Amino acid sequence: MERERERKIGSWETSSGGAKMQNSDWRKKVCGPDKHCEMENVREMDFFAEYGDANRYEILEVIGKGSYGLVCSANDTQTGEKVAIKKIHNIFEHISDAARILREIKLLRLLRHPDIVEIKHIMLPPSKKDFKDIYVVFELMESDLHQVIKANDDLTREHYQFFLYQMLRALKYIHTANVYHRDLKPKNILANANCKLKICDFGLARVSFNDAPTTIFWTDYVATRWYRAPELCGSFYSKYTPAIDIWSIGCIFAEVLIGKPLFPGKNVVHQLDLITDLLGTPSLDAISKVRNDKARKYLTCMRKKQPASFSQKFPKADPLALQLLRRLLAFDPKDRPSAEEALIDPYFNGLAKVEREPSCQPISKMEFEFERRRVTKEDIKELIFQEILEYHPQLLKEYTSGTQRPNFLHLSATEQFREQFSQLEENGNRSGLVAPVQRKHASVPRQAFNYH
Structure with missing residues (x-):
């Protein structure tokens, strides 16, 4: 349970x-x-x-x-x-x-x-x-996921699975309310020693309304670069979809698996290089979704790259976890699953239960x-x-x-x-009594969870 x-x-x-x-x-x-x-x-x-x-x-x-x-x-x-x-x-x-x-x-x-x-x-x-x-x-x-990753090198496959499950369960609820978080990163996911995670910091979140014209663009800063979906690279004027949060969750999950950021780009070009080093060169159709002209041109002219081996990149991970991670990190946003679709992935067999994965009523436009x-x-x-x-x-x-x-x-x-x-x-x-933001932690346990 x-x-x-x-x-x-x-x-x-x-x-x-x-x-x-x-x-x-x-x-x-x-x-x-x-x-x-x-x-x-x-x-x-x-x-x-x-x-x-x-x-x-x-x-x-x-x-x-x-x-x-x-x-x-x-x-x-x-x-x-x-x-x-x-x-x-x-x-x-x-x-x-x-x-x-x-x-x-x-x-x-x-x-x-x-x-x-x-x-x-x-x-x-x-x-x-x-x-x-x-x-x-x-x-x-008691902490945040950034500190948990930093302080613990003995996380188990059960930890990985439970962390991802909670993040996707939260996203299902958020997205069914027609809200996009837009700034998901390990520091914005709080953690307790019992491995409970909670998403925080909704200051950059936006509510999408069905009657809004499709030409509306949200123009403020979005997502730390390392967790920013490739269609947003170099662009601050974009029509967002829930797929941008799914990409961020994929980056966070990968960081949990390897203990360090997956795509720590120093600039937009470096970010795209790191992404394509892992995923390979995207198709022309996927490149067309990138809104920034310079980023799109750079990808079009890039030498052909083959996808890297996920099993070598993430040697600790369950094969089913890597299968889901590939979907979360699809370059083309249309190929990423929704949070609800991800929760029925075989990776969560024995853990996922639809009755504890609630949806939310869409937020009234009067509130915003x-x-x-x-x-x-x-x-x-x-x-x-x-x-x-x-x-x-x-x-x-x-x-x-x-x-x-x-x-x-x-x-x-x-x-x-x-x-x-x-x-x-x-x-x-x-x-010197003020506790630093980076706080000390006891290690989370090595033992597996009892799932039943």
């Missing part, structure tokens, strides 16, 4: 520590020594206890840093679970970044699946007007109406605020019904967490 395969089998190693601010200290920061202020805020404290986050999360440690801000692990004192709290700062500084954040939090609310990372909560800002940072609470995952028009910073701020209210149902009900007082300042935990995050960042910078 899958649940048996997901049993606890070791743990990733983590560091400990982290600054904490007591709730009494926080109240002093908000109110000062004035007792009248404390009395004034009794009702707001009661309100906040019902809808807010003041005492709910106990910050533990920094587990990641990036241009977006900071990620800390925390205890959820209500549920007893460990969570990851991601502070995203200055989200409205650039409207393109704000739109990406909106896209991601909206998609993760709409796409609920065991193999997709879950947003558990988004903290309420003090007011709709003034907020510029948001605090998003995710389920805590903002993608189809020119929006202002205030438009995006309003939409992000509404997404936050999805995690505060009573406030959402009041807000949409118009019964909420327009000038009410919610007693928000964000000030408390801003202070804690700042302390952690400062302490880490002085003492």
Whole structure:
């Protein structure tokens, strides 16, 4: 059974520590020594206890840093679970970044699946007007597939199969919702020590609508080059299909098999050379699908190459795994299987069960109406605020019904967490306590999974 395969089998190693601010200290920061202020805020404290986050999360440690801000692990004192709290700062500084954040939090609310990372909560800002940072609470995952590949040289065939199964099962759900991820890579696939994988980072994802004209092109950056489908090489103006994600999954699976990236191209030409060294020279029909003129001309003039031996390139792999990998890495996108077709491949005999591979209802175009028009910073701020209210149902009900007082300042935990995050960042910078993004891991187990 899958649940048996997901049993606890070791743990990733983590560091400990982290600054904490007591709730009494926080109240002093908000109110000062004035007792009248404390009395004034009794009702707001009661309100906040019902809808807010003041005492709910106990910050533990920094587990990641990036241009977006900071990620800390925390205890959820209500549920007893460990969570990851991601502070995203200055989200409205650039409207393109704000739109990406909106896209991601909206998609993760709409796409609920065991193999997709879950947003558990988004903290309420003090007011709709003034907020510029948001605090998003995710389920805590212990690592990512990049680190698992890097740290473990003893993965078994059962690991390979289970990893690919989970990735394809997630893609089936995502694609049936008419969503294309567009940036699949090992760092965007989170992992736990029980070998559970979850796809994350939907900031570059797009929803495709059936009534959209076929001439629409999405024009922003897509997919790290090493995992980018050949029809996209050198091109930033493309009409995408689900086959681009299938190619990326093929590249990731190959990396799991050999322990290093399959096509680490230094530039577009080098990328195409590496791809054709393995797959051979593509047909003229397949080359015609490449959108970039220079890349298409380069492939047309390329010397004839024969396909390399997959069994020599991937000596650890099951022959059935290589048979499926060839399909995932077909140069011509029309020759790649859909995620649903890949899940019925003989490689997954004894593992795949259609009842645990759900599809998703297509996402309503009303949810992504903002993608189809020119929006202002205030438009995006309003939409992000509404997404936050999805995690505060009573406030959402009041807000949409118009019964909420327009000038009410919610007693928000964000000030408390801003202070804690700042302390952690400062302490880490002085003492080196901030855990690097590349974290230490215990090895995943050598033993095979019990499939039955």
